[in-house]
Amino acid sequence: MATFAAASAKPMAVIDNSQLSLCQKKFDGLRVGYAFAKRKSSSSLKVKSVSRINMALATDVSRFEGVTMAPPDPILGVSEAFKADTNDLKLNLGVGAYRTEDLQPYVLNVVKKAENMMLEKGENKEYLPIEGLAAFNKATVELLLGADNDATKQGRVATVQGLSGTGSLRLAAAFIQRYFPGVQVLISSPTWGNHKNIFNDAGVPWSEYRYYDPKTVGLDFEGMIADIKAAPSGSFVLLHGCAHNPTGIDPTPEQWEKIADVIQEKDLTAFFDVAYQGFASGSLDEDASSVRLFVARGMEVFVAQSYSKNLGLYAERIGAINVVCSSSDAAIRVKSQLKRLARPMYSNPPVHGAQIVANVVGNPTLFDEWKSEMELMSGRIKGVRQRLYDNLSAKDKTGKDWSFVLRQIGMFSFTGLNKAQSENMSNKWHIYMTKDGRISLAGLSLSKCEYLADAIVDSYYNVS
Amino acid sequence: MEGQADRDGDLRFQPTAGSAVSAFQHLEQAPEDPILGVTVAYNKDPSPVKLNLGVGAYRTEEGKPLVLDVVRQAEELLIQDRSRYKEYIPIAGLVEFNKLSAKLILGDGSPAIGEKRVATAQCLSGTGSLRVGAEFLSKHYSQHIIYIPVPTWGNHPKIFNLGGLSVKTYRYYDPRTSGLDYEGMLEDLHAAPPGAIVLLHACAHNPTGVDPTQDQWEGIRQLIRLKGLLPFFDSAYQGFASGSLDADAYSVRLFVGDGGECLIAQSFAKNMGLYGERVGALSIVCRSATVATRVESQLKLVIRPMYSSPPIHGASIVATILSDRNLYYNWTVELKNMADRIISMRHQLYDALKARGTPGDWSHIIKQIGMFTFTGLNKDQVSFMTAEYHIYLTSDGRISMAGLSSKTVPHLADAIHAAVLRLG
Numbered sequence: 001m002a003t004f005a006a007a008s009a010k011p012m013a014v015i016d017n018s019q020l021s022l023c024q025k026k027f028d029g030l031r032v033g034y035a036f037a038k039r040k041s042s043s044s045l046k047v048k049s050v051s052r053i054n055m056a057l058a059t060d061v062s063r064f065e066g067v068t069m070a071p072p073d074p075i076l077g078v079s080e081a082f083k084a085d086t087n088d089l090k091l092n093l094g095v096g097a098y099r100t101e102d103l104q105p106y107v108l109n110v111v112k113k114a115e116n117m118m119l120e121k122g123e124n125k126e127y128l129p130i131e132g133l134a135a136f137n138k139a140t141v142e143l144l145l146g147a148d149n150d151a152t153k154q155g156r157v158a159t160v161q162g163l164s165g166t167g168s169l170r171l172a173a174a175f176i177q178r179y180f181p182g183v184q185v186l187i188s189s190p191t192w193g194n195h196k197n198i199f200n201d202a203g204v205p206w207s208e209y210r211y212y213d214p215k216t217v218g219l220d221f222e223g224m225i226a227d228i229k230a231a232p233s234g235s236f237v238l239l240h241g242c243a244h245n246p247t248g249i250d251p252t253p254e255q256w257e258k259i260a261d262v263i264q265e266k267d268l269t270a271f272f273d274v275a276y277q278g279f280a281s282g283s284l285d286e287d288a289s290s291v292r293l294f295v296a297r298g299m300e301v302f303v304a305q306s307y308s309k310n311l312g313l314y315a316e317r318i319g320a321i322n323v324v325c326s327s328s329d330a331a332i333r334v335k336s337q338l339k340r341l342a343r344p345m346y347s348n349p350p351v352h353g354a355q356i357v358a359n360v361v362g363n364p365t366l367f368d369e370w371k372s373e374m375e376l377m378s379g380r381i382k383g384v385r386q387r388l389y390d391n392l393s394a395k396d397k398t399g400k401d402w403s404f405v406l407r408q409i410g411m412f413s414f415t416g417l418n419k420a421q422s423e424n425m426s427n428k429w430h431i432y433m434t435k436d437g438r439i440s441l442a443g444l445s446l447s448k449c450e451y452l453a454d455a456i457v458d459s460y461y462n463v464s
Numbered sequence: 465m466e467g468q469a470d471r472d473g474d475l476r477f478q479p480t481a482g483s484a485v486s487a488f489q490h491l492e493q494a495p496e497d498p499i500l501g502v503t504v505a506y507n508k509d510p511s512p513v514k515l516n517l518g519v520g521a522y523r524t525e526e527g528k529p530l531v532l533d534v535v536r537q538a539e540e541l542l543i544q545d546r547s548r549y550k551e552y553i554p555i556a557g558l559v560e561f562n563k564l565s566a567k568l569i570l571g572d573g574s575p576a577i578g579e580k581r582v583a584t585a586q587c588l589s590g591t592g593s594l595r596v597g598a599e600f601l602s603k604h605y606s607q608h609i610i611y612i613p614v615p616t617w618g619n620h621p622k623i624f625n626l627g628g629l630s631v632k633t634y635r636y637y638d639p640r641t642s643g644l645d646y647e648g649m650l651e652d653l654h655a656a657p658p659g660a661i662v663l664l665h666a667c668a669h670n671p672t673g674v675d676p677t678q679d680q681w682e683g684i685r686q687l688i689r690l691k692g693l694l695p696f697f698d699s700a701y702q703g704f705a706s707g708s709l710d711a712d713a714y715s716v717r718l719f720v721g722d723g724g725e726c727l728i729a730q731s732f733a734k735n736m737g738l739y740g741e742r743v744g745a746l747s748i749v750c751r752s753a754t755v756a757t758r759v760e761s762q763l764k765l766v767i768r769p770m771y772s773s774p775p776i777h778g779a780s781i782v783a784t785i786l787s788d789r790n791l792y793y794n795w796t797v798e799l800k801n802m803a804d805r806i807i808s809m810r811h812q813l814y815d816a817l818k819a820r821g822t823p824g825d826w827s828h829i830i831k832q833i834g835m836f837t838f839t840g841l842n843k844d845q846v847s848f849m850t851a852e853y854h855i856y857l858t859s860d861g862r863i864s865m866a867g868l869s870s871k872t873v874p875h876l877a878d879a880i881h882a883a884v885l886r887l888g
Contacts, residue, residue, distance in 0.1 A: 062751035063659065063694065063725060067604050070761035073768060076555065097551045105549035115543055122536075124529040126521055127739045130500060163588075163771035170770055174626075179491060197769035201599075234487070269487055300487050314552045315776035326486040336494035343497055344622035345595055345770070346588035351740035352777035 074193055075434055082432040090430040091448055093439040096245070096411045097314055098377055101445050106377070108312045110370045114359040123355060130339040130347070132161020132320070133354035139361040140305060140320045144274065144288055151295050155328035158335035160321050160342060161349045165275045165306030166194060168321040172271065172302050173202035174341045176236060185236040185271065186228065190436060192245045195238065209237070212247050217404040217416050219249050225262055233267045236302070241274035242287040243410025246438035250409055256290045260297060270294050271302040279310040280410045282378035284371065295324050307357055309411065310374055316353030381411065381441050384449065391453035411442045421459040429455035498618050499858055506856040514854035515872055517863040520670070520835045521739055522802055525869045530802070532737045534795045538784040552773050555764040557586020557745070561779040564786040565745040569699055569713055569730055576720050580753040583760035585746050585767065586774045590700045590731030591623060593746035597696060597727045598627025599766045607659040610696065611652070613637070615860060617670045620663065629661070637672045642828035642840060644674050650687055658692045666697045667712040668705035668834025671862035675833050681715045685722065695719055695726040704735045705834045707803035709796065720749050732782050734835065735799055741778025806835060809868045816877035822884055835866045845883035853879035
């Protein structure tokens with residue numbers, strides 16, 4: 001950064017009674033005049049500008065000269081590379097945004113209807129309370145825990161509307177940093193790339209627990225349990241509620257029970273990231289079963305929710321952070337402290353997406369229609385998984401078992417391809433995916449499955 | 465968390481028991497936000513004559529929130545556009561919105577824009593822009609001290625602290641004159657270490673409504689440039705303060721015009737009435753285009769772990785209005801109407817107090833600019849007004865003129881009159 005003449009200036013001249021006082025300073029030979037005018041002075045102020053006033057500016061070097069170019073986001077950067085590719089066969093399997101069979105973005109019908117309703121109603125655009133839209137908060141916790149949930153009825157859930165999954169995770173991370181300083185969050189290996197960034201920026205230490213087993217392309221359950229058991233008491237354990245990102249590999253119900261056992265035994269706190277409720281299996285209840293299991297045991301849990309995928313509201317940034325506490329008193333206190341963290345971050349959350357969710361969930365017809373649309377979306381993905389599996393099995397003459405494609409759940413599939421193989425996918429086949437071998441099935445159509453299968457088989461066997 | 469063993473000796477927890485020891489035992493209840501809490505208290509009051517002069521949200525003469533006509537029209541256009549979808553927008557926001565926002569504050573022919581020296585990111589209104597700017601500076605700038613005026617918006621120190629900066633103050637408001645303590649301001653900024661960041665309210669200072677004159681701005685600019693301080697403008701009322709978008713951007717353009725660097729946080733909450741949509745932008749004016757490009761890339765690294773990318777709706781509305789000549793023109797008309805109504809409230813309140821012979825010099829009511837008036841009333845007088853007259857304002861004596869109407873001015877004047885007589 002530019003350095004400035006370290007002038008040890010004399011104290012300023014005392015302002016006397018004259019209407020215009022001039023205070024002069026010497027800075028390394030530069031004489032600059034300041035004019036102070038008493039407020040009552042009606043005569044125009046004289047500013048003694050110096051011919052070398054431009055020299056008085058900072059030097060021509062930017063104070064940000066040392067700022068380096070940041071690398072492109074590894075996930076969002078994939079879309080950018082895809083856009084730059086002019087090849088007709090190109091395929092974007094990078095970001096997890098749902099596309100139709102025609103590979104077009106999809107705005108849900110219920111969302112369009114809700115927006116029309118909102119426009120007709122002529123809602124105002126006043127600030128929401130810091131904790132967000134009340135109707136949304138009520139709806140979101142009911143969706144998550146079920147309408148008749150005891151925790152809700154007992155007032156034990158602190159809910160604050162957040163900026164989709166990321167924003168909700170960040171609020172929770174800021175809360176953990178402030179009220180549990182030094183306490184770690186355990187995250188799965190691998191996990192969504194942005195998790196680490198969120199905890200880093202929030203100043204929360206993290207460590208990893210084993211999760212993905214490349215040998216089976218499945219869950220390393222023993223490793224997971226061992227690593228969670230070894231965590232310091234009081235640690236947080238970040239769990240994907242369903243449709244693990246990036247692997248698509250979820251624990252079975254029995255495995256969830258064991259995970260809950262360990263977390264209880266070791267006095268840890270579960271922290272769920274629920275980004276795909278309803279989108280994974282097609283059923284809202286089924287996809288929330290892991291969270292509900294923990295809550296039913298009376299455990300205190302954090303749950304971050306997102307409506308980006310299940311309601312297709314990606315760009316509206318709508319989600320929530322829920323903290324299920326052991327008492328309603330604790331929930332009140334927790335909520336008040338979450339608000340205190342949200343206020344200096346963005347004051348209060350955006351209203352539009354929250355209104356959409358509240359309108360859809362609050363209207364029985366729209367709510368049913370939403371459930372159908374979710375079944376459609378998750379159904380299309382399951383169909384694509386099946387086709388891909390069929391194609392892979394047909395094209396791979398070695399008899400390798402590709403059935404993990406069918407077992408994995410949600411938008412993503414961990415193909416088992418390594419970095420070089422993933423790069424081959426892009427360079428040779430114009431198929432864009434993240435370097436960890438993750439493909440987004442939401443960006444795949446039935447008609448492209450065969451091409452994709454060819455590419456995977458080629459990359460897997462011919463590139464190391 | 466210990467569980468009660470059931471009959472089978474299973475450690476599984478009884479569903480309704482709740483944990484024996486909560487992880488949140490040590491948490492205290494946070495108080496309500498001092499500004500937003502005023503509305504919370506107001507809402508609880510059953511009195512039919514209650515008046516909310518707390519939050520700076522514009523109200524019509526009928527006391528109703530206002531959605532601008534151009535905003536409704538823009539929303540209609542957006543909803544009818546079948547090519548629109550809701551996929552993630554870029555981390556730094558809508559490109560078109562960013563260009564138009566920078567143009568709005570810097571002016572059409574700004575060389576900074578022409579020379580591509582401005583890095584702009586769409587953020588969550590003013591707060592979000594300030595926070596992203598603070599985090600960027602704490603990561604990439606060598607000076608971590610920011611000077612804020614006394615008084616300033618209550619949320620400023622918290623934003624900067626949590627954003628990783630430490631906060632110092634400079635004198636600003638002179639209660640003796642109900643005006644600017646210009647000498648004190650310059651003295652304090654002069655004493656700042658080189659490179660320190662300085663928060664400046666672009667116009668319509670919140671909460672005082674006291675702005676530097678153009679000449680005073682020039683003096684401030686000279687000092688800041690001489691000391692190599694880094695200005696960080698908070699522009700929340702462009703067009704709303706005087707009714708003129710250009711006039712309200714004077715201070716920012718003065719600084720940018722000398723070729724130096726600065727940060728600018730813009731909000732569209734008030735001037736477009738988009739409060740709840742959370743639309744704003746952070747612009748960093750740099751010395752060169754290459755620096756601006758690098759700065760923008762680093763802004764994305766701040767934003768991604770905070771909320772990934774900003775919300776589309778409000779920014780789309782703004783971009784639609786700013787890019788359409790008719791909508792833009794109509795906006796300026798609606799903006800002027802809002803500003804004029806507030807100025808008229810100032811005069812009505814002043815006249816009402818004069819008519820009642822309320823002791824004191826109330827001329828600051830008509831001299832101050834923008835949405836707020838720093839009445840000069842103290843905490844006790846404020847409490848009195850709330851308790852006896854059901855008037856809700858922040859305890860520093862700040863009232864939102866936007867919340868007044870011709871019908872309610874007499875009630876407020878009565879309350880102030882009584883408070884001054886009773887506790888003066």
